[in-house]
Each structure stands twice: as structure tokens, then as C-alpha cells.
Amino acid sequence: MLKADRPILGMDIGGTSIKAGVLINGKLLDIRTISTPSLESQDIILETIATFIGEYLHHDFFAIGIGIPGLIDTDNGIVLNLENIPSFRKVHLRDFLQNRFGKPVYINNDANCFALGEYKFGAAKVYNHVVGVTLGTGLGAGIIVNGHLYCGFNCAAGEWCSAPYLDQDFEYYCSSKFFITKYGVKPKTLFKKATEGDLKALEAFREYGFHLGELIKNILYVLAPQAIVLGGSIRKAYPFFKESMIGNIATFKYPSISSNLKILISDLDETAIHGAVALVDEYAIPVNSI
Template sequence: MLKTEKPILGLDIGGTNIKAGVLIGSELTDIRMISTPSDESQEAILETIAGFIESFLHHGFFAIGIGIPGLIDTDNGIVLNLGNIPSFKKVLLKEFLEERFCKPVFINNDANCFALGEYKFGAAQVYQHVVGITLGTGLGAGIIVNGHLYCGFNCAAGEWCSAPYLDKDFEFYCSGKFFHWKYQAKAKSLSKKADQGDPIALEAYAEYGHHLGELIKNVLYTLAPQAIVLGGSIRKAYPFFKDSMEATIATFKYPSVSGNLKILISDLDETAIHGAVALVGEYAVPVEKIGIEVGGK
């Protein structure tokens, strides 16, 4: 588990809300949330983010880690695009915040932060090769290889959401979009009905589990991880899609790989913020300068 002697601020910036918390020791504290002014100008949104960060200055944090959806130029800290915030294109976020606060800033994709958070703080700490998959309104994934986050160019690694599958892509069949399209219902409402034994709801989740199993087979062919961590709101319905998912995974060509795969369900609160603060130890800040203990265990 990651532990630091000096506080680190972590932010999870989304199209609806911005959440933040401070890592002190190994504990995430002072977790707060504000609304994202997603319809405003880039300058107004940047000032909102800066104002939120200013409210945490009394903690004396040493560095800032940020998770944000979309493609990121991590070397330069540039947000290339953010789908739910129209004005957020080619945003020099790192440069803006480092000039404002004179502290190092590290930015990465939110799905990558989920995977890193689970590896440093959550269910995946005992594994070196991990894929984190978020199941919600959309589909996201992050990759840990040899104990380190792997992002690829512009954080585009692990974008299985856009990979062609059947007549559409994996996101369509492995996120909440599937339930809306096929059953004209939200995943959460179907989960409640499945809990009551509703046959249509149970059928919906069994079909969903098959599609998710096919996604996981693609992950296995690509990376052969030791563990896959499932996060996002749909993970709460895991008992309803577990059997069909496992049955599909069992058809994987190499049972020595699939038979040893561990499917983990995230139980870590604020995983994205945990992953955001872990970015500081993952990248260029020398550990001796901040007294940070790194490693997956």
C-alpha cells in the first residue's frame, strides 16, 4: 500500500462533478465534491478547478494528482479532449496549475487512475499484472504491467470500449447502454428486479455477462493479466452476471491463462481519487523528496 509522509492532493474531474481528497499517511481525508461548470468557457472551468484546490491549501500538500476522462498527453499534462465538457480541448492543465500553485502536477485518464488506485490501495495489491475495468454509463479500462501503470501514447492504451464487437463495439454491449438499448431500462432498475427474481431482468444480466466475458477474453488474448478488477456502478449486480461471464471466459483457448485469472470486485471507496494521488509516486517526483513508499503491497 502506498504511504506518504507529506500530504498529496488528488482530484477526479468529471463532466458532472469534481471530487477531491488529501492523502495523509495512507488515509484519504477531507473528501469533497463540487459541480463541474461543464457548459462554461475553458477559462471559467480552470478557475473553478483552481478555486477548489485553493480550499485544500491548509493541508500543506506537496503535489497534485488528477484523473480526468478522455485522452491525455501525460508528458506535458495536456487534456486533449473531454467528451462531456465541450470547451475542454487541448487544455494546458498541468502548466496552468503548476504556475498557479508552484507544486508538481500529474494528470492521467480516470480509468487508468481506477486501475492504479486498486493496485496501490485496493483488491489488486498482491498482483503485478492487472487490468481494471469500469462498468457504468460507459466502459473504461486501465492497465498495470510489472507493477506499473501502462498508458500507451496519449493514454490510449486499454481503449477496448471502442474495439469493434458484433454490430457495434464493446462499450455498447458492456456498459449501461446495453440495458437501455435491449431492455429499455436502466441497469440499476433491472438489478432491483433481478434481486426479486424477475425472469426478464435475470435474462438481461445473463446476456450482459456473456458480452462482458467476451470482452475479458479479448483482454486475456492481449495482456494475459493475473487479475481483473471490476468497478463502476454495474459491478454491484455482479451476482446476476457472474455465472454467464465465467461460462464465456471458460471458452478461452488457453485454460492455463483463464483458469488462473482472478476476477475481483472493487470495494474501495473513491478509487479514482486514490489513483490520482498514486500518480505522484508513479511518475517523476523522487520518492526521497516526499517520503513516499511505493509498491503494490
């Protein structure tokens, strides 16, 4: 449940697009998207973000939450890098926006925001120990411990994407890279073929499920969460990789942990913005003292 009862602006900044919306009375409204000027200078990108935020001032939001796919110095509000935007290195984004708008700004990794958004708004809100895993172009993960987001140093906790696995890493085997590299086809295309009963597509998802099961067992050894929430575009193919994934998880050494694990599939609309909004609610000072 959210503590805040005033409007919150949530923003998702990516290499292709910047998306925003405002939470009012528990509902996400006025959702808009603009293209990211990813090849421009840092100053131009900052002004683009500020102009976009300016379009929401009439909502009288009290704080801004931002999710970004990269490492963040959350103590100082510095974006250390932003994937696919070459000029976004060591950007003092919080200071820039707080000086411009006079409102508190909270910034975190987008996978962390996903996990927090699912805990605050989505399928995981009845659990205290949760890991959110995003399955898409890349692999991301966010961690909820005792009902609070755990980020680690520079938001680097949960970076299973880079953890060595077989001859590569988990991102190679648990993101769209697996389908593109091994099968030469995007997962969206394979999903369509799988729904038509194509045997090769079905086998691709069975193999993918096994690898995802290995990732989940790694997560269980480290954190023993009550629930894991799967997000990202590949989650839509869950019926095709569920059986092999669950079968692999069943080989986990401690069945008292694995047999009680809940695998949840995100059905939250606008997950990235919900996560950014949840970030404000997690860290903002009490509304009545603002």
C-alpha cells in the first residue's frame, strides 16, 4: 500500500524512449512517450527531460521518481551510465532536476523499480521477500527484502545478467539473445510459431525454460525469496517454458524452499512508470512534512 496521498510523477528513461505518467488517487494517468535524443549531448538530453517534466507541472506532483537501465549512485543522485546513450556518464541528474523544479527526485535502476512496482502495485504485494526478473532484450533483476528494496552499492545488487553461466553468462541464455543467437529468430516470432504448434519453436522455449530454471536456483541459493515475479516481453511465452523451468527448479537442493516458491507473471500495465512512482513512495519523506 502506498503511503503517499499526493500526486507523484513517474518516469522511465531508456535509450529509445522516455515515458512518464502521474499517479493521482492511486491511478496512473496522463501517460505520454517521447523519443530519446540518445545521440545528442548530455546538455540536450537533460533539457529534453526537463521540458518533458514541465508538461506535467499542472498536476502539482510533490516528487519525481525515475527508473534508468544502468548503475546509479543513489546517495548522490548521479547516473553513472545509461545503456545506449553514450553521453550519459556521471550525470548529476538529481541535482539538475531538483534545482530546476524544487521537488525531491529519486533515481534507481529500472529493474529495481520493476521489483518495487510489483511489490507496491502488482502480483507480489502479499509477500515480504521478492525478486523481480525482467526477461527481454536483456536480463534484469530487483530485490525486495523484508518489504524494502535492496539495491547494494551503486544499484548493482541483483546483476545476475553478468554472472558466469556455462560458456557465457545468464543474460546470454535468459534474454532474447538466446533465441537470436542459437535459433536466429526473435522470441516474438518464435512465440507466434509456438502457438501454431511448431516443434522447433516449442523446443526453443523448453530449452530456454531449463536455463531460466538454473537462474532461479541461483537466486534461491542466495536469497530464498517467497516469490519471483517474471516481467519483460518474453514472459508472454510462459506457457511454453513453464514446464521445463519448474522441472529444473524441482532439482533444487532444499525442497522446503523451492516447493514453497511462488512464480508470478506480471500483469501490471505500465510497469516501468509504476516502479518509478513506487520508488518515491519507498524513499520520500512523509507527505505531511513536505
